[in-house]
Amino acid sequence: MIALFPTDHFLIMTLYALLVSAFFSLLWRKERRERWKLFGTLIVSLVLGGLAVAWLMYPFPR
Amino acid sequence: MSARAADVSASRPPFAAAALAWVFPGLGHFYLGRRKLAAAFAVIVTLTFLAGITFQGRLYSVEQGQPLTILATFAVYGAGLLNIIARMITDNPGGTILSPTYEYGCAFLLTAGLMNLLLMLDAWDIASGKKP
Numbered sequence: 594m595i596a597l598f599p600t601d602h603f604l605i606m607t608l609y610a611l612l613v614s615a616f617f618s619l620l621w622r623k624e625r626r627e628r629w630k631l632f633g634t635l636i637v638s639l640v641l642g643g644l645a646v647a648w649l650m651y652p653f654p655r
Numbered sequence: 656m657s658a659r660a661a662d663v664s665a666s667r668p669p670f671a672a673a674a675l676a677w678v679f680p681g682l683g684h685f686y687l688g689r690r691k692l693a694a695a696f697a698v699i700v701t702l703t704f705l706a707g708i709t710f711q712g713r714l715y716s717v718e719q720g721q722p723l724t725i726l727a728t729f730a731v732y733g734a735g736l737l738n739i740i741a742r743m744i745t746d747n748p749g750g751t752i753l754s755p756t757y758e759y760g761c762a763f764l765l766t767a768g769l770m771n772l773l774l775m776l777d778a779w780d781i782a783s784g785k786k787p
Contacts, residue, residue: 612702
């Protein structure tokens with residue numbers, strides 16, 4: 594089981610973004626094209642948003 | 656969605672659809688005839704929950720003097736049978752707080768439970784005709 598999931602922090606964040614984006618794109622949209630569009634928007638927002646927050650918190654390690 | 660799925664959805668009681676959705680992710684949608692969607696939800700929510708367990712997150716229980724654990728417990732219990740089975744087979748439901756992935760594990764477990772609660776509401780809305 595452990596080998597199935599990543600242990601790197603960035604990869605864990607990306608896995609989380611992937612699962613959440615897939616879930617909400619299936620829940621909120623009915624058309625295939627609309628689903629892919631929302632999936633892309635969500636995953637890019639979550640990953641880039643996470644990196645932006647990490648960068649902003651860089652001066653505050655604790 | 657096929658015409659058959661729409662017919663099935665209209666003839667099913669909303670309470671049964673929501674209750675089945677709680678038991679296992681996607682089961683409510685399967686009951687309503689939306690089988691592909693049900694399979695996708697089952698895979699996504701189960702993977703999220705298993706990731707939470709693997710990352711040594713905490714299966715929350717209510718603690719005295721910690722009111723936020725009430726919300727966290729509600730969220731985790733939203734995962735239905737996944738949560739109950741995990742509590743029965745794990746020897747460490749409190750997670751491993753010293754693990755570097757503990758916080759991630761908690762986030763994944765809470766998210767899986769909340770996703771399943773949303774699926775319950777979605778199944779209810781479909782069965783009651785509020786969502787096509």
